[in-house]
Amino acid sequence: MKNHPWYLLAPLLALSSELVAGGGWTQPRHNGYFKLESRLLRARNYYNAGGGITDITTTSLYTTSLYGEYGLTDRLTAIVYFPFVTRLVVNKQSFRPSGFTVPGDAATSVGDTDVSLKFGIIRNKPLVLSASLTLGIPFGRVNAGDTKILTTGDGEFNQLVKVEAGLSFPGGYAAAVVGFNNRTRSFSDEFHYGLEVGTSVKRFSGLVRLYAVQSLFNGSAGERVNSVFSNNVEYISYGPELAYTVRDKFGVTAAAAFAAAGKNILAAPTYSVGVFLKLKK
Amino acid sequence: MTKISAVFLLLGALGGCIGEDKIEDLVSDNLSAVVIQPPTTIARMNEQVVLTAKYLNREGKETPAAFSWRSTNPEVVAIDGEGKATAKAVGQVTITASANGLDSKPSLFTVISDGNQVARVTVSAPKNTLAAGEKLVMVANASNVDGQDLPGKPFTWQSSNPSVVAVDANGLATGVASGLALISAASGGVKSTDFEVRVGGNVRTGAFQSLNNHSVEGIATLTQESNQTLKLQFNDGFSTSFTNAVYVYLSNNQNSISGGFEVTKLDRASGAMTFSVPTTVSLTQFKYVIIHCRPFNIVFGAAELK
Numbered sequence: 054m055k056n057h058p059w060y061l062l063a064p065l066l067a068l069s070s071e072l073v074a075g076g077g078w079t080q081p082r083h084n085g086y087f088k089l090e091s092r093l094l095r096a097r098n099y100y101n102a103g104g105g106i107t108d109i110t111t112t113s114l115y116t117t118s119l120y121g122e123y124g125l126t127d128r129l130t131a132i133v134y135f136p137f138v139t140r141l142v143v144n145k146q147s148f149r150p151s152g153f154t155v156p157g158d159a160a161t162s163v164g165d166t167d168v169s170l171k172f173g174i175i176r177n178k179p180l181v182l183s184a185s186l187t188l189g190i191p192f193g194r195v196n197a198g199d200t201k202i203l204t205t206g207d208g209e210f211n212q213l214v215k216v217e218a219g220l221s222f223p224g225g226y227a228a229a230v231v232g233f234n235n236r237t238r239s240f241s242d243e244f245h246y247g248l249e250v251g252t253s254v255k256r257f258s259g260l261v262r263l264y265a266v267q268s269l270f271n272g273s274a275g276e277r278v279n280s281v282f283s284n285n286v287e288y289i290s291y292g293p294e295l296a297y298t299v300r301d302k303f304g305v306t307a308a309a310a311f312a313a314a315g316k317n318i319l320a321a322p323t324y325s326v327g328v329f330l331k332l333k334k
Numbered sequence: 335m336t337k338i339s340a341v342f343l344l345l346g347a348l349g350g351c352i353g354e355d356k357i358e359d360l361v362s363d364n365l366s367a368v369v370i371q372p373p374t375t376i377a378r379m380n381e382q383v384v385l386t387a388k389y390l391n392r393e394g395k396e397t398p399a400a401f402s403w404r405s406t407n408p409e410v411v412a413i414d415g416e417g418k419a420t421a422k423a424v425g426q427v428t429i430t431a432s433a434n435g436l437d438s439k440p441s442l443f444t445v446i447s448d449g450n451q452v453a454r455v456t457v458s459a460p461k462n463t464l465a466a467g468e469k470l471v472m473v474a475n476a477s478n479v480d481g482q483d484l485p486g487k488p489f490t491w492q493s494s495n496p497s498v499v500a501v502d503a504n505g506l507a508t509g510v511a512s513g514l515a516l517i518s519a520a521s522g523g524v525k526s527t528d529f530e531v532r533v534g535g536n537v538r539t540g541a542f543q544s545l546n547n548h549s550v551e552g553i554a555t556l557t558q559e560s561n562q563t564l565k566l567q568f569n570d571g572f573s574t575s576f577t578n579a580v581y582v583y584l585s586n587n588q589n590s591i592s593g594g595f596e597v598t599k600l601d602r603a604s605g606a607m608t609f610s611v612p613t614t615v616s617l618t619q620f621k622y623v624i625i626h627c628r629p630f631n632i633v634f635g636a637a638e639l640k
Binding site: 097101102103105106108109110111112113115140142143144145146147148149150151153155156158159161196198200201202203 | 350351352353355357358359400545546548578579583591592593627628629630631632
């Protein structure tokens with residue numbers, strides 16, 4: 054399984070910016086987009102600090118979240134990503150034939166929450182541009198579970214600044230994003246970038262997304278801070294998302310995320326399903 | 335909406351349960367061996383005894399194999415290809431079984447004609463490690479086929495390596511130089527099984543090597559104290575990635591804790607520390623000291639004890 058390039062990673066902790074199509078577009082005033090989503094990840098490996106794959110006890114991450122975009126003005130959109138249930142589970146280990154066992158562990162809590170403001174710099178043109186600031190509020194827990202090693206958050210305050218561009222063309226769109234995440238508590242800062250292309254056919258919409266995080270390795274917080282997966286996380290992920298609009302305002306989504314490489318992160322695909330509601334004035 | 339809620343609940347249930355990983359015990363070191371049962375045999379003249387052998391593969395698992403048998407003196411004990419031994423004359427031989435190019439440890443086979451003659455000799459001592467120049471009183475005991483002691487029997491003593499351990503006619507052993515010697519006593523033509531004595535071997539040490547891109551540094555030292563208890567020490571230079579749910583193990587495989595012994599849970603990530611190891615563990619039982627993140631089953635580093 055280690056030889057399969059498609060057997061990839063998903064981030065342990067979600068970032069809303071990579072979960073939804075945003076691009077450079079902002080919501081019109083009093084319009085919105087809201088989504089309830091469940092994501093599931095089950096990993097038997099992780100990308101170690103050197104980028105190699107190491108076997109681990111099966112680790113599952115279940116997240117149920119609310120995501121909302123709301124146009125405060127035509128230029129200014131408020132965005133909230135709230136993972137109100139984040140559950141991390143590590144399996145029990147049973148060695149055979151010796152019979153030696155190591156108990157499993159689990160932790161459940163609210164996860165780290167992102168609050169963003171996006172400002173439209175260029176609007177109402179085929180090529181749009183926006184800038185945003187995302188504050189990552191560490192509602193998640195560190196040193197959780199009986200073992201005190203589980204994490205449902207990174208335990209620090211992210212400040213992610215992004216510039217996003219979007220290009221509309223007949224039959225679809227393309228979007229690009231670059232960002233810088235300033236991290237606290239001596240965590241390494243991060244460089245983010247991503248690309249996305251999408252199209253719609255009748256009630257169906259589809260997109261393919263590439264998103265990458267690179268650590269600047271400028272933080273002194275090693276893994277001593279809390280966990281194996283705490284600092285200097287890197288990955289390059291990609292995956293499709295399909296949406297079906299059931300009615301004008303209401304639809305369902307399904308998505309998967311894979312990755313080509315990673316460091317200090319679980320190595321397994323993430324699968325998600327969701328329902329969304331569009332608010333149009 | 336009810337169906338959608340059910341889907342979300344199902345996803346929650348799938349992710350929410352603590353499952354079970356079934357892990358095959360990982361043994362990469364060569365544990366191949368041929369083992370004879372019983373390890374020692376006493377038989378009367380013309381008696382036939384069937385010995386059995388088992389072959390353990392590299393993982394220490396019993397595996398079918400074709401065995402060949404041999405006796406050091408077929409005129410005393412003859413043995414056929416099925417392990418059936420025939421006592422033909424009074425005396426003592428060693429029986430060896432072989433499979434896949436591997437020999438068993440010699441098995442002592444003693445033939446007696448009289449129920450009151452010496453059938454078994456045993457050797458004991460209060461410890462099996464010595465410093466150079468240190469002396470150790472060893473005791474031999476003779477018994478008949480029924481296990482009854484036969485006091486007053488004279489013994490002759492032998493060391494397999496007198497340059498390591500010298501032993502005099504009274505069973506007084508003296509450590510000479512570092513190494514291992516096998517001490518035995520014999521009476522009435524019957525020799526005891528070997529008693530291992532190690533000189534200068536009460537300390538084993540090794541430097542930690544980082545594994546799986548985690549960091550472990552420092553030196554581990556396992557010491558057998560004079561009261562036979564073991565002490566595991568990490569030096570001042572010891573450090574590891576972090577301490578939450580990180581344990582110290584003794585193991586025979588640097589990549590696995592299976593079959594190993596849990597010494598303690600680390601309560602700090604660096605600096606000198608000392609741990610007691612119970613007497614159920616022997617100095618030479620394990621090859622590695624492992625620093626192990628137990629919930630995720632990741633070995634951060636290992637020190638090979640030499």
